[in-house]
Structures are given as structure tokens and as C-alpha cells.
Amino acid sequence: MDTYILGTGLSHDGSTVLLKNGKILVAIEKERLTRVKHDGGNDFNTVQYCLDFAGIKASDLALIVQASNFENNISPGQYAGRRYFDGYIQTPVITLSHHLAHAWSAVGMSPFEECNVMIVDGAGSPYAQCLDLEGTTTPSYPFSNGMYCEKDSFYHFNGKTLIPLFKDFSEVKLFQECHSLKLPTNYHSIGGLYHAASQYCFGNMNDVGKLMGLAPFGILNGKPPLFKLESGIIEVLYKNVDAYFNKPSSGYDTFKNDFKHYADMARWVQDETEKAIIYLFKERSKLYPHANFAYAGGVALNAVANFKLRRSGIVKNLYTQPAAGDNGIAIGCAYYGWHEILGQQKASIPDHVFFGRSYSNDDVEKALSDAGIIGNTAFSINQTTKFVALTAEELGRGKVVGWFQGGAEFGPRALGHRSILADPRIKDIKNHINSAIKFREDFRPFAPSVRIDDVQKYFIHGWESPYMILIDEIKPEWKNQLDGIVHRDGTCRVQTVTSAFNPDFYQLISDFEAITGIGVLLNTSLNRKGMPIVETPAEALSLFLSGAIDVLVLNNFIICKHHDLLL
Structure with missing residues (x-):
């Protein structure tokens, strides 16, 4: 049963x-x-x-x-x-409790039989509600005098049991409204400060990915530290925060009119965040040295900090949970039930994150009919088993393609099932997609998808990065040719693709290389600014019809716009 x-x-x-x-x-x-x-x-x-x-x-x-x-x-x-x-x-x-769920998500998804586990985010559960305090070292805070919530937690998984080793807490000082939820701002957490900086620069505390993308446009200007790093504890230096965070953005016009200021602030916060994360891993490793680390919590999505951490050599083998934010705690809940409550052994780990349901060709045909595309001379529809090869040809002609296959990715990144794809060699392709398709700021970068076989050909470190949560540096000889996927500082948030992980996407990159000589595709999520990644064929079609995507591939249906008939 x-x-x-x-x-x-x-x-x-x-x-x-x-x-x-x-x-x-x-x-x-x-x-x-x-x-x-x-x-x-x-x-x-x-x-x-x-x-x-x-x-x-x-x-x-x-x-x-x-x-x-x-x-x-x-x-x-x-x-x-x-x-x-x-x-x-x-x-x-x-x-x-919150960090315990994060920790089990990292353990359950990781390839390690045994590992340390690091959780870093904005705020977790209050001290009184934590289920993992027994045997845990915690600093001495006046817990009875306020609401103290988790800010970072450190565990060891011995193959059977998750052992809590150290938990740090911080008093919650402020609540921010987010839809129907009241979310905490943890006074001394890395994630809390990063969210605060996002609010400062963009007027939205949830634009943390945008903040990371803005940072390379700024300079440090000799600003002081943002964190006190002492005795294994991280505290925000609010005297320095108050001295510099004095021109909060009231929206895009404010941001645009003082771009340099906000870029410099983003660079400062990003640089200090990297130092704090490296310090945290270094200090916790002293408590229980181990070659393997599994990592989760919202801060673990900072791909630049992950790069600096890996390059530091503090951690030999690092696994970052692909859905490291709060969307991933459901995974941890489920694995906790399997291991801790039912007492079962760790099952084989998933070899992908395409956990959504698939949509049939009948679903696609209904969506096409409902959208008024069937029989409309402004569009052509080709249902074919050769959809991968034909899509590669369209990309080779310079077309921007919406790519919708199988079940949706779980987590914040589009990994070849709900993607917008383009030729990274095209001049000004970044501005075109940002302005005419994504409708977002022009400084936002795009990621490269490359077969694992070729990653060392194009990138300096050539690390495996299947989930797009680790940056690499482009090799100098490719920087100009692949301008569409190179950020301001010469870095790229790489996705490495294997045939086992995503066979059709792997083949698409191979076919594109056969046509162009380049084995890299520009890959961004199939959505626009402020919109979740599309889930259904109907949502993909709506995006296709309302922007400048040239071709939409739904399963094995290729839908092309005849632009002259759409004018």
C-alpha cells in the first residue's frame, strides 16, 4: 500500500x-x-x-x-x-517550526548521506515555538522580554537524525504588510537587512533579486561595515545604517533619478552580506567540521554570495536547496514526516525540480481555441515531432521564443520548462526583452543555459549549477560575443543542463549549437515583471499575445506570429 x-x-x-x-x-x-x-x-x-x-x-x-x-x-x-x-x-x-522545516528541505533534497546544514533567512519561528532547542547552543538573550525569532540555525545530519547544534535569534522590531500577511523584520538578521535595503532602493521589500542585480552598477566608496561579526554572532550596526539610509525611494521615478545612489547602496549591502555569510560558515564549521554542507533559507538564493562562499574554500561540497526560500519549507515538512515521524530511510533524491503537473495536447488545443488563434491568419500553428529542431532554427533566425514543456519548475528559477529563450549574440537583446517582453528595468541581467559538457568552455570556473543559484565568470574571449548573458561585472548566473535533467532542453541547446556554433542560450522566466511564472498553456498564450515574444512552443505545438498581420 x-x-x-x-x-x-x-x-x-x-x-x-x-x-x-x-x-x-x-x-x-x-x-x-x-x-x-x-x-x-x-x-x-x-x-x-x-x-x-x-x-x-x-x-x-x-x-x-x-x-x-x-x-x-x-x-x-x-x-x-x-x-x-x-x-x-x-x-x-x-x-x-520554521528553520527545522528549512533544514529538512535541504537534507531531503541534498545528495549527501551525511552533512552539516546551514539555514539563514530574514526571520523564522519565535523562540517559544521552536521544536529543535533541546541540545542546541543559543546565545543568552532576554527571551521573555520580547519576541525573539530565529535568524540562523546550524545542524548536522548523520544519515539518520538531524542534530541541532547552534541557533541564533533576534528580536523582531518591525512588521511589514505583505498581501494578507504580516511578516517580521528581524532586527539583526542578514535577510532582514537585505529586505530592508530592497525596500529602501525600490519601495518593495521583496525585490531582493533585483537588489543583487543592481549591485554591480555601484561602487563601495569606503563605507563602514554594516554588520558586527564577533564571537560567532552577527549583529546589524544600526548607527551605520542610520547614517547612510537617508533617501528612501518612493518608487521607480525616485530610483531612476538617483540611480547612482541606489546602485552604490546595493553594492554596499551586497558586499557586506557576502562577508557576513562567509563569516557565518567559517564560525559554524569550527563547531562541527565537515566537508558537506546543505544550505537553505531565503539568503541562500543569493547567487553572488554563493559564488564568493564557494570560491573561499571554506566549504568543500556545497548543496543549495533550489527552492531555498519559504516556498521550500513544504518540502521540508514532507521529508520531516517521512523521516522523523514515520522513521523511514532517506529515499532516492529527485534528479530534477519539475514537480508541477503536465498539460496535455488537448489542454493546449483548448487554450489555442479560447484565445482565438486557431484559424487566425495572423498566426501559424505547427504540431510536429520535430519541434525541438524547428525551435532551434527559429532561435538561430533571431526569434525570441516562449518555451513551455511538461510540469513547471518548483522554485524561483526557470530551468527549461517555463522559459523565454533567445540567441545571446544578438545586439541589444537584453534591452529588447527587458523593455518589450518583461517590461522591467534595463539593468536586470539574463542567465545562460549551457550543457554541462561545455560549461568549462565558456566560463572560468566551470562549476556544475543545474538550478541557477550560483554565478560564474565569463571567459574573456566570449564576453563580447555572448553579451546578452553577461552582467555588468562580467558574471553570469549559469544553468548547466544534462540530458538526464531535461532531455528536450539539452537537445535544443545542441541543435542551436549545430546551427550557430554557440552552445549557450539566453534563458529567463516565462513571465513579466511582477507576475509569477506561468503555470498553464492559457497563461503562456496570454503572455505571448501581449508582448514581443515571436514564437511560442507549447508541448509540440509551435505557434508563430506573422507580425505584418498584427500591425
Whole structure:
């Protein structure tokens, strides 16, 4: 009899994951269904999605494990509406603390039989709600005098048990409103300061990826440290924050009119964040030295800091959980249930992150019909088994392609199932996609997708990076030719592709190389600014029709615009 465990994350960036016999069967982020970026809270629709995919009922679940920030301190409206488990009291429901869920997500997804685990984010659970305090070293804070929440946690996984070794906390000083949620700003956390800098530069605390992209346009100008790094503890130096964070942006016009100031601030915060992360790994490694590290929490998505950490040599083998942010805590909940509650051994790890449901050709045909494309002379539709080779030809002609295949990626990066693709050699391709398709700022970079066989040909370090959460440096001889995927500082957030991970995408890159002599594609997510990555064929078509994507590939359907008939 099959054993199903459901993990669900109720924080911002909510999600639900279903394990079948210890392996991920399906997973979905709430924002993909509601179309509200970073959506969280009530999980009815994500649970329904997973149960429908599996063809089971909630009563078929062996166990439900959930986690959020601030279980007892969230605004009452967060869970508004009926939850799927109402009335199913025969299925045990377990609530997990935040960093423990992050940690199990890293352990469950990692390739290591044994490893250290580092969790770094903005804020986790309050001290009183943490389930992993026994045997853990924590600094002495007046926990009874305020709300102190997790800011970084360190564990060791010995192959069977996750052992907490050190947890640091910080008092919560401020609450920010985000959709229906009230999210914490942890006073002394790395992630909290990074979110604050995002709010300062862009007027939005969730534009942390944009902040990382802005940093190379700035200079340091001899600014003082932002963190006190002492005795293994990280504290924000607020006297330095207050001295420089004195012109908060009120929106894009403010930002654009003082671009240099905000770029310099982004560079400062990024540089200080890198130092703090390296310090943290160095100090925690002294507590329990080990060659392997699994890493999660929102700060783990900082691809530039990951590069600096890897280059430092402090960690020999680093695995960063692809959905390291709060969208990944549902994975940790599910794995916790499998290992800790049911006492099962670690199952084989997934070899991809395409955990969404696939859409059939019938779904595609219905979407085409509903969009009025079938029979419309402004478009051509070609359903063919040669869709990969023909798509490579379109890319070789300079077309921008929307690429929709199989189940959606779980996590923040488009990895070849929900992607916008282009030839990186095209002059000004970055500006074209940013302005006419993504409708976003012109400083935002694009990633290269390259076969693992060729990564050392184009990039200096040539590291394996299947999930696009590690940067590399372009080799000088390719910088001008591949300008579309090279950022201001000569770096690229690389995705390495194997035939096992994504056979059609691997073949597409191979066919593109056969045509152009270049084995690299520009790859960005199939969405526009402020929009979650598309989930359905209908959403992909809507994006295709409202912007400058030339060709859309839905499964084996190739839809081309005849631009002269669309004028």
C-alpha cells in the first residue's frame, strides 16, 4: 500500500508538496495558482492541486505536516476560508517550526548521506515555538522580554537524525504588510537587512533579486561595515545604517533619478552580506567540521554570495536547496514526516525540480481555441515531432521564443520548462526583452543555459549549477560575443543542463549549437515583471499575445506570429 505524506507551507511564498513512498510526486507554489506574487496563507487550492494530481482524497494521507512563521501570532485573516483538512481528524496534522522545516528541505533534497546544514533567512519561528532547542547552543538573550525569532540555525545530519547544534535569534522590531500577511523584520538578521535595503532602493521589500542585480552598477566608496561579526554572532550596526539610509525611494521615478545612489547602496549591502555569510560558515564549521554542507533559507538564493562562499574554500561540497526560500519549507515538512515521524530511510533524491503537473495536447488545443488563434491568419500553428529542431532554427533566425514543456519548475528559477529563450549574440537583446517582453528595468541581467559538457568552455570556473543559484565568470574571449548573458561585472548566473535533467532542453541547446556554433542560450522566466511564472498553456498564450515574444512552443505545438498581420 502506498504511503502519502503532505507537506504544506503557510508563510509568504506558500506551497504544498506530496510525497509518495518518500519521493516527491507533485508540488506547487500558491502564487502559480492565484497569480499573486509571493502569495501565502490559506492552502486550500495548493492542497487540492496535489490531491487531484495523485487521484487521492485527504483521507488517504498518512500524515500532514505544516509550517509557517509565527504560528500563534499571524493576523486572523491569513487562513480565511475553509482549509482542506477540516473534518479529517483521523489524519494526524503536525506543525513544524520554521528553520527545522528549512533544514529538512535541504537534507531531503541534498545528495549527501551525511552533512552539516546551514539555514539563514530574514526571520523564522519565535523562540517559544521552536521544536529543535533541546541540545542546541543559543546565545543568552532576554527571551521573555520580547519576541525573539530565529535568524540562523546550524545542524548536522548523520544519515539518520538531524542534530541541532547552534541557533541564533533576534528580536523582531518591525512588521511589514505583505498581501494578507504580516511578516517580521528581524532586527539583526542578514535577510532582514537585505529586505530592508530592497525596500529602501525600490519601495518593495521583496525585490531582493533585483537588489543583487543592481549591485554591480555601484561602487563601495569606503563605507563602514554594516554588520558586527564577533564571537560567532552577527549583529546589524544600526548607527551605520542610520547614517547612510537617508533617501528612501518612493518608487521607480525616485530610483531612476538617483540611480547612482541606489546602485552604490546595493553594492554596499551586497558586499557586506557576502562577508557576513562567509563569516557565518567559517564560525559554524569550527563547531562541527565537515566537508558537506546543505544550505537553505531565503539568503541562500543569493547567487553572488554563493559564488564568493564557494570560491573561499571554506566549504568543500556545497548543496543549495533550489527552492531555498519559504516556498521550500513544504518540502521540508514532507521529508520531516517521512523521516522523523514515520522513521523511514532517506529515499532516492529527485534528479530534477519539475514537480508541477503536465498539460496535455488537448489542454493546449483548448487554450489555442479560447484565445482565438486557431484559424487566425495572423498566426501559424505547427504540431510536429520535430519541434525541438524547428525551435532551434527559429532561435538561430533571431526569434525570441516562449518555451513551455511538461510540469513547471518548483522554485524561483526557470530551468527549461517555463522559459523565454533567445540567441545571446544578438545586439541589444537584453534591452529588447527587458523593455518589450518583461517590461522591467534595463539593468536586470539574463542567465545562460549551457550543457554541462561545455560549461568549462565558456566560463572560468566551470562549476556544475543545474538550478541557477550560483554565478560564474565569463571567459574573456566570449564576453563580447555572448553579451546578452553577461552582467555588468562580467558574471553570469549559469544553468548547466544534462540530458538526464531535461532531455528536450539539452537537445535544443545542441541543435542551436549545430546551427550557430554557440552552445549557450539566453534563458529567463516565462513571465513579466511582477507576475509569477506561468503555470498553464492559457497563461503562456496570454503572455505571448501581449508582448514581443515571436514564437511560442507549447508541448509540440509551435505557434508563430506573422507580425505584418498584427500591425
